[in-house]
Amino acid sequence: MNTSVNIAGVCFKNPVTTASGTFGSGKEYSEFFDLGRLGAVTVKGVATTEWKGNNCPRIAETYGGMLNSVGLQNPGVDYFIKNDIPFLRKYDTKIIVNICGHTVSEYCEVTERLSDEDIDLFELNISCPNVSAGGITFGTDAKMAETVVSEVKKYAKKPLIVKLTPNVTDITEIARAVVSGGADAVSLINTLKGMKIDINTRKAFLANKFGGLSGPAVKPVALRMVYEVNKAVDVPIIGMGGISNTEDALEFIMAGATMISVGTANFANPYATVEIVDGIKEYMEKNNIKDLSEIRGIIE
DSSP: OBOOEEETTEEESSSEEEOTTSSTTSTTGGGTSOGGGSSEEEEEEEOSSOBOOOOSOOEEEETTEEEEOOOOOBOOHHHIIIIIHHHHTTSSSEEEEEEOOSSHHHHHHHHHHHTTSSOOEEEEETTSBOGGGTTOBGGGSHHHHHHHHHHHHTTOSSOEEEEOOSOSSOHHHHHHHHHHHTOSEEEEOOOEEEEOEETTTTEESSTTSEEEEESGGGHHHHHHHHHHHHHHOOSOEEEESSOOSHHHHHHHHHHTOSEEEEOTHHHHOTTHHHHHHHHHHHHHHHTTOOBGGGTTTOOO
């Protein structure tokens, strides 16, 4: 029985990783289980310098999930290199580094800084607002998405995954654009733009007004988008969005995902990822599946 998968020449022992922004660098979760049981740890976004994030309140519970407007708070690339890489290398797992920036040059700078470090892949977060273009999100414009990917690719000595935003009319258009720009793989979906209002104060609940919706509520949308992108481009897909258990994970694999990523579920159940690792093995044994490729993308 083979649970291993391959993305751009990198072999993972199993198809389970973590969604950036929900797992930090894994230190808190290492108190619950051995991080070496995961195919990979995808860390929180890393920028050129420390980002303070947005004002509070910046988290809100909602039906079937949560809204967050944390704002990619992170201590910056220097801290990550000094503290987080050595910590993660104590475990037998791959390291996927999510990179963020406000400009193309910031993306390129952090990529260049990390390219010679002991990591395995990059995940480019193109849901960041491009301050040079008046705040428009990189990932909502096909030409802009292709441009930032092609520029970052020049500095990336590791395979480049591009994380796609669902806040577009046609996600396959963006997927084709980033693959044209040089993406080795894509991950999707990032959060859906949402809002909550406090009827007592008669104001937006979140200080930033809008936040990213994640959790089980977004799963049907995420699953549909993974299916569509799998039909549109010929690169590996990391599927995410509301994955809480083994059944969810298998649905994404059957829709075309090579790997799956667990995010919001980690907050409610810190063992969610390893339960899914075990659950996939049990499903394969029960159904006499020798390799995950037998069920990947089987939905016509």
